[in-house]
Amino acid sequence: MSFRQTKICLAAEGIELSDINVQRRQFLKTSVGAAAVTIAPGMLLFDMAHGKSEAVSSKIRWGMLIDTAKCVDGCNDCVTACNKENGLAGGLSSGGLSPTGSQWIRKVELKDMRGGRTLSLPMMCQHCENPPCVDVCPTGASFKRADGIVLVDKHLCIGCRYCMMACPYKARSFVHEPLHDQKPDVPRGKGTVESCTMCVHRVDKGQQPACAEACPNKSIMFGNLNDPDSKISKKIRTVASTQVRADLGLNTGIRYQGL
Amino acid sequence: MSSHSPLQFKNRLFYALVAAGGLVMLLGLYAAHMMEEHGHIITGMNNQIVWGIPHVFAIFMIVAASGVLNVASIGSVFGKTIYKVRAPLAGLLSIALLAGGLTVLMLDLGRPERVIVAATNYNITSVFAWNVLLYTGMFVLVSLYLWTMMERRMNPWTKPAGLAVFAWRFILTTGTGLIFAFLVARQAYGSALLPPMFIVISFAWGLAVFLVVQAAIYAWNDKVLDPAILRRKKNLLGIFIMGALYLVVAYHMTNLYFAHQSGFERFILADGGIYPQLFWWGYGVLGNVLPLLLIFHPGLGKTRSVISASLMVILGGFALLYVFIIGGQAYPLSMFPGYEVSSSFGDGQIGQYHPSLPEFLLGFGGLAIAFLITIVSVQVLDFMPHDKPYIADQGTPD
Numbered sequence: 001m002s003f004r005q006t007k008i009c010l011a012a013e014g015i016e017l018s019d020i021n022v023q024r025r026q027f028l029k030t031s032v033g034a035a036a037v038t039i040a041p042g043m044l045l046f047d048m049a050h051g052k053s054e055a056v057s058s059k060i061r062w063g064m065l066i067d068t069a070k071c072v073d074g075c076n077d078c079v080t081a082c083n084k085e086n087g088l089a090g091g092l093s094s095g096g097l098s099p100t101g102s103q104w105i106r107k108v109e110l111k112d113m114r115g116g117r118t119l120s121l122p123m124m125c126q127h128c129e130n131p132p133c134v135d136v137c138p139t140g141a142s143f144k145r146a147d148g149i150v151l152v153d154k155h156l157c158i159g160c161r162y163c164m165m166a167c168p169y170k171a172r173s174f175v176h177e178p179l180h181d182q183k184p185d186v187p188r189g190k191g192t193v194e195s196c197t198m199c200v201h202r203v204d205k206g207q208q209p210a211c212a213e214a215c216p217n218k219s220i221m222f223g224n225l226n227d228p229d230s231k232i233s234k235k236i237r238t239v240a241s242t243q244v245r246a247d248l249g250l251n252t253g254i255r256y257q258g259l
Numbered sequence: 260m261s262s263h264s265p266l267q268f269k270n271r272l273f274y275a276l277v278a279a280g281g282l283v284m285l286l287g288l289y290a291a292h293m294m295e296e297h298g299h300i301i302t303g304m305n306n307q308i309v310w311g312i313p314h315v316f317a318i319f320m321i322v323a324a325s326g327v328l329n330v331a332s333i334g335s336v337f338g339k340t341i342y343k344v345r346a347p348l349a350g351l352l353s354i355a356l357l358a359g360g361l362t363v364l365m366l367d368l369g370r371p372e373r374v375i376v377a378a379t380n381y382n383i384t385s386v387f388a389w390n391v392l393l394y395t396g397m398f399v400l401v402s403l404y405l406w407t408m409m410e411r412r413m414n415p416w417t418k419p420a421g422l423a424v425f426a427w428r429f430i431l432t433t434g435t436g437l438i439f440a441f442l443v444a445r446q447a448y449g450s451a452l453l454p455p456m457f458i459v460i461s462f463a464w465g466l467a468v469f470l471v472v473q474a475a476i477y478a479w480n481d482k483v484l485d486p487a488i489l490r491r492k493k494n495l496l497g498i499f500i501m502g503a504l505y506l507v508v509a510y511h512m513t514n515l516y517f518a519h520q521s522g523f524e525r526f527i528l529a530d531g532g533i534y535p536q537l538f539w540w541g542y543g544v545l546g547n548v549l550p551l552l553l554i555f556h557p558g559l560g561k562t563r564s565v566i567s568a569s570l571m572v573i574l575g576g577f578a579l580l581y582v583f584i585i586g587g588q589a590y591p592l593s594m595f596p597g598y599e600v601s602s603s604f605g606d607g608q609i610g611q612y613h614p615s616l617p618e619f620l621l622g623f624g625g626l627a628i629a630f631l632i633t634i635v636s637v638q639v640l641d642f643m644p645h646d647k648p649y650i651a652d653q654g655t656p657d
Contacts, residue, residue: 091603099305099611103604110598123594123602132443138387139380156380159369161309162387168444170592170604174309174369176300190298191369244594248443259595 061129061148062198063225063253064212065232065241066121070219073120079105081214082124085199087183093176102173104196105211119258122211122220125150125171125196126244127253133163133172142193148225148253149198157192164193168245171195198253225253272479273638280631287624290617291366299369302618307610308588313367315580316622319464320360320629321435322457323576324397325428326465327352331404332428335421341488344644345473346421350405351642352472352633353428354398359629361394363621386437393431400424409641432458439587446523447587452513456506460576463499467572470496473644474566476637485646486562493565497554500572504547507579519596526590527582531609534586537578546575585612 082105083090093101105124111117127150133142134150141156142163152163152172164172172195179188185201188194199209207213212220223232241255293301304311327349334343365374382388404420407413436454443449470492477484511528514520527534550568553559589610594600600607636642 094300097603099307099605100300102306106602106604106606108595108600108602108606110595110600113597113599123604123606135384136387136441137382138385138391139376140382141376141380156373156376157370158373158376159371160387161369162385162438164306164309165448165588166442166444168592169594170307170606173306174299176305177298189370191295193369 056146058146059226060146060224061226061253062203063127063148063223063232063255064198064209065221065223065235065255065257067219067221068119068121068256068258070217071120071122071215072217073109073118075120075216076107077214077216078122078211078220079103079107081210082196082199085183085202085210086186086197087181087188100174100176102175102194104171104173104194121256121259123169123171123244124211124254125198126169126250127196127198129251129253131250132166132168132248136162136166138162145200149200149203150195151197151200152193152195154187154189154192154194157189159191159193161193167195168248168250269480273634276479276634277631280627280634283627284624284631286620287363287622287627288366290620290624291371293617294367294621295371301615303613303615304618305610305612307591307605308585308612310584310588311612312614312618313363313621313625314584315577316625317360317363317367318435318584319573319576319580320356320363320625321394322432322461323464323468324353324356324360325432325435325458326461326463327356327469328401328424328428329462329465330469331421332425335404335417336425341491341646344646345469347405347408348473348476348637348642348644349469350401350408350424351636352469352629353401354405355629355632355636356468357394357397358632359625359627362628363625366621366624386434386441390431390434390438393427393434396427397431400427428461429458432461439583444592445587446514446520446590446593447527447583450510450513452506452510456503456510459499459506460503460579463496463503463572464576466492466496466499467569467576470569471566471573472633474562476634476643480643482643484562488646489562489565493554493568496565496569496572497551500547500550500554507542519593523590526609527586531586531589534582534589538582538586541578542575542582545571546578550575588612 079090082088086104088102088104091097091101091103091106105122108121108123110119110121127144127148129144129148131142131144131150134144136142138160139156139158141153141158142150143153144150159174161174164170164174172193174193175188175190178190182188186197199207199211202209208222209220212222221232221235223230225233225236227233236255239257241257242259243250243252243255244259246252302311302313330342330349331346331353333339334341334346334349365371368374377388377391381391400420400423404417404424407416407420433454436457439448440450440453441448470489473484511524514524525531527538529535550571553564553568553571589612591600591605591607591609594606
């Protein structure tokens with residue numbers, strides 16, 4: 001049917017061509033509007049879920065410097081903050097403190113066997129540059145982000161616990177029981193391995209890890225080890241700091257001062 | 260029995276054995292189901308002792324799966340007749356033990372339903388991931404090997420297939436040893452001695468398992484094994500036991516020589532409670548002294564002594580693995596040398612481990628799988644060794 005024939009037909013039915021154009025425009029407008037209303041919240045959530053839009057870069061290496069002289073014996077604020085932030089039960093399992101409960105950070109009390117000097121320090125995943133847990137993981141669930149944070153992909157972890165055998169810092173916990181009331185930012189999973197994430201969800205938003213923020217004596221300094229002008233880099237240049245089990249050559253992201 | 264024919268009796272015995280094995284296997288599967296339902300909280304394993312009884316069973320079976328092929332290798336690679344006729348049974352046992360061991364390992368995973376991820380996401384640096392390939396390759400190669408032996412047209416290929424299996428099982432047991440040898444974190448592991456130690460240990464455990472299974476199958480089939488055949492194999496078992504003992508001693512001696520390892524060795528060999536007990540009485544006496552006496556003492560060394568010695572070697576093997584795997588994890592990590600360490604997470608303390616019933620059920624379930632594969636295969640296919648009436652092997656000693 002040609003345009004002319006259509007016009008004749010429509011004219012016969014008493015419909016003007018301009019009416020159709022208006023209807024068509026209306027339809028297009030409604031469609032675009034409906035599509036926008038449908039997609040926009042998704043886009044917004046997508047944006048929210050991904051936080052910052054730029055990719056993690058190896059120009060940054062997140063790390064911590066822990067001043068053991070400032071860390072007070074008996075103070076547990078960093079541990080409490082970590083448990084609250086990440087929705088952990090604080091090593092509790094079946095009602096009491098149990099070796100099956102997850103502890104992402106713990107306070108370790110040390111006493112020099114010769115001199116008798118005592119000190120206290122927080123121990124957690126050391127976010128190694130060459131992490132043994134990543135080497136041994138059969139599925140690649142244990143991985144290191146470009147910015148040096150060592151994480152476990154809960155969807156890939158099959159729960160073999162080989163990483164726990166390999167970690168020299170006893171930094172990892174296995175989820176032995178069903179979980180309830182998880183934090184949306186910190187997904188966990190029964191039957192998978194987990195450890196300190198350096199509060200990656202906070203760091204990606206430009207915040208400090210919960211333990212560093214909670215320390216009343218500011219004994220945990222968090223920052224970019226790769227930036228020579230960062231506070232942490234300047235401090236590491238001026239004070240003596242050690243890595244735990246430096247003999248293994250893992251180049252940990254967590255350094256201790258006064259150990 | 261008197262009112263039935265021998266064949267009927269044999270069939271009834273077979274079904275009774277299948278039922279018994281099936282029951283144990285089902286109990287194992289039930290234990291795995293409970294572990295998945297409730298989590299590993301129902302086991303004795305925890306964040307310090309992350310591998311427990313299931314791993315003792317699984318590693319025993321995987322190591323023995325490699326060692327049991329000795330019989331086949333001596334037959335196919337070195338051409339000894341009495342071993343050659345036993346090669347099919349050895350190959351079958353290898354597949355059965357490997358299947359049993361791997362099932363236990365798989366069902367002990369925190370997320371056993373994701374086991375396929377181990378194939379789809381492969382981390383090239385992981386020795387665990389290498390082992391996935393080694394185990395798969397072992398199944399394929401041993402199956403091919405069995406095919407070349409049991410299908411007459413394929414017989415000319417038996418020797419190359421046997422050679423391939425011979426090489427592969429060395430690599431496989433090296434891989435098993437490397438699982439521990441690559442662990443720098445813990446005092447017990449991280450030694451290059453471990454792969455050769457596991458290889459020689461596999462010889463002893465594998466032959467012991469073979470001798471016990473062979474005796475059982477002969478008894479159930481109303482057949483008598485020529486004592487001359489057993490005599491030759493018992494000497495070989497004695498040599499393997501001594502070889503394995505040598506490497507275990509070398510492993511502990513090197514540790515004792517390093518000052519930083521002396522605390523760990525004192526724990527394992529002297530004041531670690533259950534671990535030194537199991538090491539000296541379980542592995543030392545039951546796994547070495549008594550079997551060697553039974554094998555080499557003049558006046559002993561008859562069929563019953565050899566089978567008893569084999570059973571003791573197996574039990575001693577379990578004791579050694581318990582000490583090695585669980586004792587090795589119980590000793591605290593050395594993070595701060597020169598300091599006394601304490602924390603809420605068990606730092607500086609000996610790890611506590613109380614194995615639970617589901618762990619044992621899972622372990623025995625794995626053994627039951629190996630048992631079922633073996634007896635069903637022996638029943639339906641021709642795996643029984645066919646010895647000639649006289650066994651001379653042209654007088655060549657082993």
